[in-house]
Amino acid sequence: MTERDRYHHGDLRGALVDAALELLEAEGSEAVTLRAVARAVGVSHAAPYHHFExxxxxxxxxxxxxxxxxxxxxxxxxxxxxxxxxxxxxxxxxxxxxxxxxxxxxxxxxxxxxxxxxxxxxxxxxxxxxxxxxxxxxxxxxxxxxxxxxxxxxxxxxxxxxxxxxxxxxxxxxxxxxxxxxxxxxxxxxxxxxxxxxxxx
Amino acid sequence: MTERDRYHHGDLRGALVDAALELLEAEGSEAVTLRAVARAVGVSHAAPYHHFExxxxxxxxxxxxxxxxxxxxxxxxxxxxxxxxxxxxxxxxxxxxxxxxxxxxxxxxxxxxxxxxxxxxxxxxxxxxxxxxxxxxxxxxxxxxxxxxxxxxxxxxxxxxxxxxxxxxxxxxxxxxxxxxxxxxxxxxxxxxxxxxxxxx
DNA sequence: CGGCAGATCTTGACAGTGAAAAGATACGGG
DNA sequence: CCCGTATCTTTTCACTGTCAAGATCTGCCG
CATH class of the missing domain: 1.10.357.10 (Tetracycline Repressor, domain 2)
Structure with a gap:
């Protein structure tokens, strides 16, 4: 909800979706892997599971x-x-x-x-x-x-x-x-x- | 080329394609995995690589x-x-x-x-x-x-x-x-x- | 101001996948 | 009869999605 990227928290989920869309556009749907998305955001590979089932x-x-x-x-x-x-x-x-x-x-x-x-x-x-x-x-x-x-x-x-x-x-x-x-x-x-x-x- | 399924040889490739199509119809495209297809034909998981790159x-x-x-x-x-x-x-x-x-x-x-x-x-x-x-x-x-x-x-x-x-x-x-x-x-x-x-x- | 409950993130593990490398086996032509 | 070669197996690797358990930070209540 906060505007700026907060340090530890921040708006993950939103960032994940954005990164996923960029990855999709840049390298195709095969490249859109959960781990790659997490990597792009700079977060551990299991972090997305707290925002997406x-x-x-x-x-x-x-x-x-x-x-x-x-x-x-x-x-x-x-x-x-x-x-x-x-x-x-x-x-x-x-x-x-x-x-x-x-x-x-x-x-x-x-x-x-x-x-x-x-x-x-x-x-x-x-x-x-x-x-x-x-x-x-x-x-x-x-x-x-x-x-x-x-x-x-x-x-x-x-x-x-x-x-x-x-x-x-x-x-x-x-x-x-x-x-x-x-x-x-x-x-x-x-x-x-x-x-x-x-x-x- | 031979008609009947030969024992050790036989017409793999053909059998693989058939099995893959059956798997596709039965369980959807996600289920069509190289290993599952090999399994369905009763052959090791690396065998398909001799017929398909x-x-x-x-x-x-x-x-x-x-x-x-x-x-x-x-x-x-x-x-x-x-x-x-x-x-x-x-x-x-x-x-x-x-x-x-x-x-x-x-x-x-x-x-x-x-x-x-x-x-x-x-x-x-x-x-x-x-x-x-x-x-x-x-x-x-x-x-x-x-x-x-x-x-x-x-x-x-x-x-x-x-x-x-x-x-x-x-x-x-x-x-x-x-x-x-x-x-x-x-x-x-x-x-x-x-x-x-x-x-x- | 202190500390605690819960959300958020990390670490480590597991089964399953595509793929390559190297060894075993059987077929067919000489 | 025998060996080269195509065929198949075993083993291994990096990578994936997913889960469980631990670590860390946040906001809130007293």
Whole structure:
């Protein structure tokens, strides 16, 4: 709670999460080992166990932080661009390309989700889906979008964009590692097809 | 090469890959450890190193086998249904739900792809994309599909379907583990939206 | 101001993992 | 028949997640 790093105490837990995220970005998910994280913070290898029950528990904390970052990026884009523009879709794909490890971590969430118990009432679709559905509703009221169930529209859009991002990150669309400009181009192509539809009109 | 399991020799490598795949299906990817696989085959823990350079090398072999299985499933569906039907898309999603571990393995391929060097000329899009593009071309000639670049159409379709499958498997669309019928329903919904397009006509 | 209870951190240990090195064994070609 | 070589085993090492027990510091109550 205190602001400055206190000497012996300080805000471990927070420091651990930060170090873990840096390690992830710098050396990939394999390098994110409990001991390496502890080492990076300068603390003994068992210290993390007083703040996280598990390694999985640390990963859950990392995931929450990442989800927050993505949500913030997307929400600024969403408020700054019209609901009929492909900006949101492009921003999603570009963010994935620019933060590959973070994005992958989000998608591996299922593997350490014994504790995560999201409110059982509604599924954990997360922020992206909500933004999309709002966008769809607004677009419908403005006469842009077809008047299907906005949930169906949002799901199709999210699936397409999310699929494109994962395919790019898995290197299944490009020879080398995907670049941001390629990602932008493909995202625009996909959103165009998605907008007008596959079928001849 | 010999057919029957020979006593001392026999077709290890093949047996290791099979055992690894069974372990994967039965206990998840965490359980697929080199030693556990060796144990399952009844051989010492270092024996695999005479057939696979690495653990990653074993995983590459597993991936190839899985890719083959999926390709076979999809190709039978492709030949049995018209190019304008959503069968291929549904089959892709349903296969993913029915073989979650295998499907995830396919998508983790990037993590053990130092050796995989697909022919550098064309990206490793794999079989699904080729099937889709053929389907698109045929559909165009029959007057079903819009006459964009079929590659753009196929990419959008693949991205949507692949995205839906991964979202389902990550539990981001349903409360519990996704069922086949849910998967089928959502796949049909997504393909319908994809067909007619998001925008009002 | 003194000391104590509890949170926080360290030390040391254990089983399991991937990997390498070196020794044993059996197969097949000369 | 016999030996080279591929195949398999044994042993060993560094590293991992996890736990138990000890050490140290903090804040609080008197």
């Amino acid at each position: 598990d390694k999985a528990s640390l990963e859950v904390a990392m995931t929450k932080q990442i989800r927050l970052d993505l949500a913030q990026t997307l929400s600024t884009v969403a408020t700054a661009s019209g609901s009929d523009s492909p900006d949101l879709a492009v921003a999603y794909v570009v963010w994935a390309i620019e933060h590959p490890q973070r994005f992958r971590m989000l998608n591996r969430a299922h593997s350490f989700v014994d504790n995560v118990t999201t409110t059982p009432a509604q599924p954990a679709r997360g922020f992206a889906f909500d933004l999309l559905m709002d966008s769809m509703r607004v677009g419908q009221e403005s006469g842009y979008f077809a008047d299907n169930d906005p949930q169906d529209l949002a799901l199709a859009a999210w699936a397409a964009v999310h699929g494109l991002a994962t395919l790019l990150l898995d290197g299944r669309l490009t020879d080398g590692p995907p670049t941001v400009s390629e990602a932008r181009r493909l995202a625009l192509s996909v959103t165009r097809v998605l907008g007008y539809g596959l079928l001849r009109r | 690495d653990k990653a090398s074993l995983e590459v072999a597993m991936t190839k086998q899985i890719r083959l299985d999926l390709a076979q499933t999809l190709s039978t569906v492709a030949t049995a249904s018209g190019s304008d039907s959503p069968d291929l898309a549904v089959a892709y999603v349903v296969w993913a739900i029915e073989h979650p571990q295998r499907f995830r393995m396919l998508n983790r391929a990037h993590s053990f792809v130092d050796n995989v060097t697909t022919t550098p000329a064309q990206p490793a899009r794999g079989f699904a994309f080729d099937l889709l593009m053929d389907s698109m071309r045929v559909g165009q000639e029959s007057g079903y599909f819009a006459d964009n670049d079929p590659q753009d159409l196929a990419l959008a379709a693949w991205a949507a379907v692949h995205g839906l499958a991964t979202l389902l498997l990550d539990g981001r669309l349903t409360d519990g583990p996704p069922t086949v019928s849910e998967a089928r329903r959502l796949a049909l919904s997504v393909t319908r939206v994809l067909g007619y397009g998001l925008l009002r006509r």
